[in-house]
Amino acid sequence: MLQIDKAQMIAGVQVYGDHENPALFYAVPQQPTFRCDAEGNPVFMYLKYRQPKVQPSGKTGGGFATFDTQFALDDATRAVILEQLRGQVGQGLADRVGLGTITWATGTAHLNLSEVSGNLVTKVWNPVGPSLYGDNVTPFTLELPDFGATLFAEALQGKGGIVQVSYGMNGWVMLPAITGYGHFSSTKFKSFVQDASDDAGWGDDTFSNKMAEVATSNDVIYVEVKSGTGANADTVAKIEESVRRTVLDIATKRMAEQIEGYTGDRSVLEDYETIHREYSNLRVDDFTMTVNQQTAVLWPFNPQGTLPNITNMVDKKGQPVLWSDHYREIDLDDPFFRSFSVPVRVNADYGAERPVHSVDVHVEYRGDKVEAADYHFDKPEQTETFAAYVTGDSREYQHSYTVNYKGSSAVYASPLAPHTGPLTINADDLGVLELHVLPGNLDFKSVESATVSIEYTPSNGSAITDQVVFTAANSTEQTLSHVIGEKRDRPVRYKVDYRTKGDAFQDDWKETTGKRIYLSSPFNDIRPFRVVAVGDLATAIDSILVDVRYEDPQSGYSWSESKQLNATDSYWNCPIQVRDAQAGTLTYGGLVRYKNGSVREIPETVTEETTVEVGDMVGTVISVFVAPDLVDWTAVDLVKVVLTVDGGAPAQEQVKSTLVRQTAGPPPPVVFSLPEATTKDFSWTATYYFKDGTSATTPPATTADTNVLLPRRPGTA
Incomplete structure (x- = not known):
């Protein structure tokens, strides 16, 4: 995984090292670019209306543009970076040098034209965010008024540039040597009380029916990060913000589920005397993630810049890109040219270890006649464009898709559904349950293994179960993929079984609606403990064997270790990681061995002290x-x-x-x-x-x- 403090600049690109592989690197370009096709031509089309078109809002439309941006390296820069890295690592590793792929968690892409006055730009469309796979392609669609259409056409030619794009990417990275923690706590409470009565006496009855409902919610997030002396203040601040974003990401998923209020009977019957109804629902959610140099957290990468005008670009043959190839004037008053176009893409990973082979998308528009198109997607950066002639003012079209899986004849076919605007089919819609499990800040010095058990029950079919195991030898991110043949629309249950030296214990079942399961250390606190050898260690005492044992029966966790103290090593600092600082029993004992060959036992003693002295107590x-x-x-x-x-x-x-x-x-x-x-x-x-x-x-x-x-x-x- 990318190590955030292993950074250098090569050919204008920020290059990071891996946290454990000296031959693996990650290159992060400084700014986005236009996406180009196989011949090196930008994926860009600008349509200018020959006569301004009156919009339903009363404004006059003047033009329409579609283009793709990407956040990726070009081939020439990639070659320069690899060549320099091979020279850095030496001959022993040069053949193994490669550029890895950052695990992106979230991303956005923003166009400066979105904020421009309505006199220049009418509207900007783009999907929720970049693809998060491959070249992180983002398609944009612009509608321009009459005045803006003329300005846009002129500004896109010649030197300079007018289109500015800002990517906001959050990727998983490893931290430098820091410590800290993030904490989230949430309390949600709802109550309902109803009291109804009549006097049931002589004369006219007096009725009373009172109802009271209360709903409260309290959510708290706290983050603290500590660094060693000399640490870069900006880096520490970014780490703290990254940890806060990670905690917020986890907390947002946990807070999404709302507790249910009272939905029972509230009616009152005739001739009642008293009715009392009472309901309450409380949910408390609390978690703490500790942070150290083994912690993976979300880190912001924000490439941004002005895209070059396409007339300044050249294709792969070295020929200049021509404006005439990407620009047309159309007459919207002619029914023949009354058309619309939308970008179509599939946000999926088709890698060797992923189950999706390809996706076939069908799009149709029902106007005076049915216009349809079919697209085959098998690359993450692929974007297609559907165009049709408009009937009336309706731009609503229908779409469906079929997912083809590797090594299986089974497919998932979605029903035909209406849509307007750009079409992006996301990974959760592809009939695949995909989970990325990260070991987080597990300390394999105290935890020998962590087994994560997964359960997911689709609406059709039996429950899916799976497991991943993390050890010191296998401590990298693991991915689980299962074909479920339907849209994923429910949470995943998971629990973690921890094994320490001879002991095992487990957390309760938890739920997540996200694609990532981030493991936290099972130990929430540290119990400090120190042992000091005293007495005549120079001439009388040969050595002191000390046995320390910690037991927490409630959680099923225990720990034990021994150490031999002598004149040259008379102090033992052994902080104990614990699940609950207020629980558990600490016991010590041992043997004092004298130089004359005699031995004295140190009886087992239960202690609450943080420092104990063993040996010969002299005054x-x-x-x-x-x-x-x-x-x-x-x-x-x-x-x-x-x-x-x-x-x-x-x-x-x-x-x-x-x-x-x-x-x-x-x-x-x-x-x-x-x-x-x-x-x-x-x-x-x-x-x-x-x-x-x-x-x-x-x-x-x-x-x-x-x-x-x-x-x-x-x-x-």
């Missing part, structure tokens, strides 16, 4: 943790921290030091073992060695807080 133990989080590493090379402890008795004073470097991370704790102590106060000072060769020392500080937070620089808070 008082003071473990000091030095935190360098605030140090300005852009100016500082090294920090030496000196700590002094005497426990209130100068005769037992101990002095120890530790070195702190940015690349090494937080240092292990500095441990003092005192025979006796009346106080746990200690003093410390830090000497900063700067990159310019100078140094500075902080004044001595005395404290009992065992977490020492180094300042940014000496003399600063």
